[in-house]
Amino acid sequence: MTITHIEIMSVQNARVKEWAQLLERRGREKQGKYLIEGFHLVEEALRAEAPVETIVYSLEKGLPDGLSALAPETMEWIGVSQAVLEKCSDTQTPQGIMAVVAKPSLDLDELLSGEYDLAVVLDGVQDPGNLGTIIRSADAVGANAVVLGRGTVDLYNPKTIRSTMGSMYHLPIVEADLLELLPRARKRGVRLVTTSLQAQCSCYDTDLRQPTWLILGNEAKGVSPEVAAQSDVQVIIPMQGKAESLNVAMAATVLLFEASRQRLF
Structure with missing residues (x-):
């Protein structure tokens, strides 16, 4: 599978600002999306075929092994700086990988x-x-x-x-x-x-x-x-x-x- 990677280094990037808004309930409700962080959660989401839109990973640490095989071919992969990860995380030590997921709906x-x-x-x-x-x-x-x-x-x-x-x-x-x-x-x-x-x-x-x-x-x-x-x-x-x-x-x-x-x- 061919994976197209995008790189974002600046915390002023428009995409980064959108992700950071997902840390607050108002931002999640406005965008209809939410963030998950850490290998285990991203892996579980992919295995469950949750509507994962984007995987964001640390350029410093690299993409964790095994995730590429679980993701659909249309997945967007974005490598980012440590500063970007810190802006979009509510933990003191970001784990190096997160994902943007669309909220599901159940009638x-x-x-x-x-x-x-x-x-x-x-x-x-x-x-x-x-x-x-x-x-x-x-x-x-x-x-x-x-x-x-x-x-x-x-x-x-x-x-x-x-x-x-x-x-x-x-x-x-x-x-x-x-x-x-x-x-x-x-x-x-x-x-x-x-x-x-x-x-x-x-x-x-x-x-x-x-x-x-x-x-x-x-x-x-x-x-x-x-x-x-x-x-x-x-x-x-x-x-x-x-x-x-x-x-x-x-x-x-x-x-x-x-x-x-x-x-x-």
Whole structure:
């Protein structure tokens, strides 16, 4: 395969300024694109055939082995200076390779098509690390989707992207208005399960084998009253020790693996 390489050395270059804008949510929404950084994430994106538009690499370090074979022939490759990498990275030590990726789109009708029988729905989760961990857990159990309600941290925040460890490319992740989406999901036969410290029903005594969407809320406030009112059942994760509650990512992981256990065994 013949690869055409372009070189950019100046941080004043128009392309570089466009990439730097992708570090902010406003820039990502305006351009409909986002940045990923590091060999592992770029490799995962290419393997998943994500809509990678441009691969940017360090001229000093050179192009990492193995990526060329994964990329389509139409891929744009741009070698850049260390100064350019630093301008477009939110880390102190850029890894030497990044990619510009177009945001995917998933139609809500597709989400409700019946294929998504185990999903995680997040209502206002604000920590990038929590969101990334939840996506990894959903990926680990083979969940069908992750739904991000309004007020949830941006999936394409660089910190969120890093914390997914590539799992964001293994299952659909969609943004939605939960008050609009959840009633439609129930009409399609989905059981809506929320967590609550006041719930009487244990997650271990709740049937999670049928089509189920697990709804988890904000780190401090939990699931909002409006969204909780849409749920079919509220559950609690029993705890034998003295901890008052679990971190939202830990709670999501427990529920996902319990749903997986019920379905497998």
